[in-house]
Amino acid sequence: MKLKFWGVRGSIPSPDPETNKYGGNTTCLEIRTNNNDLIVIDGGTGIHKLAQELLTQMPINAHILITHTHWDHIHGLPFCTPIYIAGNQLTFYGGQDLITGQGIERTLTIQMQHSFFPIEENELQADITYKTVKAHEVFKIADATITPILLNHPVINFGYRIDCDGSSLFFTGDYEQPLNIYEPEDKAYAEFQMIIDERVAEIVESIKGVDVLIMDTSFTDEEYLLKKNWGHGTYTSAIELAQKAEVKKLFFTHHEPTRTDTQLDEIYEQLLHDYADVGFEFIMAQERLEVIF
Numbered sequence: 001m002k003l004k005f006w007g008v009r010g011s012i013p014s015p016d017p018e019t020n021k022y023g024g025n026t027t028c029l030e031i032r033t034n035n036n037d038l039i040v041i042d043g044g045t046g047i048h049k050l051a052q053e054l055l056t057q058m059p060i061n062a063h064i065l066i067t068h069t070h071w072d073h074i075h076g077l078p079f080c081t082p083i084y085i086a087g088n089q090l091t092f093y094g095g096q097d098l099i100t101g102q103g104i105e106r107t108l109t110i111q112m113q114h115s116f117f118p119i120e121e122n123e124l125q126a127d128i129t130y131k132t133v134k135a136h137e138v139f140k141i142a143d144a145t146i147t148p149i150l151l152n153h154p155v156i157n158f159g160y161r162i163d164c165d166g167s168s169l170f171f172t173g174d175y176e177q178p179l180n181i182y183e184p185e186d187k188a189y190a191e192f193q194m195i196i197d198e199r200v201a202e203i204v205e206s207i208k209g210v211d212v213l214i215m216d217t218s219f220t221d222e223e224y225l226l227k228k229n230w231g232h233g234t235y236t237s238a239i240e241l242a243q244k245a246e247v248k249k250l251f252f253t254h255h256e257p258t259r260t261d262t263q264l265d266e267i268y269e270q271l272l273h274d275y276a277d278v279g280f281e282f283i284m285a286q287e288r289l290e291v292i293f
């Protein structure tokens with residue numbers, strides 16, 4: 001498989017001379033199978049540049065997996081130009097809407113309501129299909145097997161495992177390792193911790209042995225102390241999970257919007273020093289970075 005990062009920023013696009021190296025676009029990943037089947041994960045603003053490239057490859061058949069429907073993972077979708085052109089085929093996959101119980105189609109339809117956007121969803125010329133997916137319900141996209149795993153975030157958020165051509169990838173979307181809401185001296189602490197440990201063991205099992213793991217690492221350990229329960233991960237929690245799951249390569253993504261290139265470089269240098277013997281490669285995700293695995 002081949003992976004290309006088109007957006008690695010969390011929460012809000014952050015174009016700035018100081019974020020130019022890693023990039024300011026929000027989440028979007030392009031995955032190509034060995035047969036060149038196209039799987040996209042998330043439609044943050046990064047999808048706009050990907051779409052420009054897809055215009056040279058029409059007609060396209062794209063399968064777009066949505067981890068969750070927070071703005072930074074969908075707000076590039078109305079600017080994914082192939083949706084306006086007849087002959088293209090796009091299939092959107094994602095979880096049901098938490099509020100209404102409706103399917104993933106609600107996201108694009110609402111985003112393209114006239115109050116927000118000049119063209120309505122029912123005016124799109126491409127052949128568009130929506131598939132609402134459920135946790136652990138495995139499905140196929142061409143030769144690829146996709147497994148959605150429900151992960152801890154303040155809305156339904158699926159991590160997706162993709163297995164194809166003997167290779168494997170897992171992307172968490174936004175994810176905070178489950179946190180014990182009790183203090184160690186509370187009566188309920190031990191029981192709650194058991195539930196968390198079981199949950200984490202299930203997640204480790206789902207990720208087990210993947211070639212490429214891409215994780216939400218919004219915060220440093222220091223920042224996390226003030227941002228517990230925001231639904232995002234840390235560099236160290238990602239390294240710990242990758243270690244338990246025995247992955248081959250870990251990518252840090254969903255960079256904090258105010259984080260400059262220099263700060264990301266400094267964090268990375270420190271991690272390389274602290275985890276020199278961790279036994280797998282870890283890398284800061286960067287726009288346009290390509291990985292073949």
Ligand SMILES: [Zn+2]
Nearest residue numbers: 010011072174
């Ligand atoms: Zn996000």
Ligand SMILES: [Zn+2]
Nearest residue numbers: 068070153174
């Ligand atoms: Zn989110």
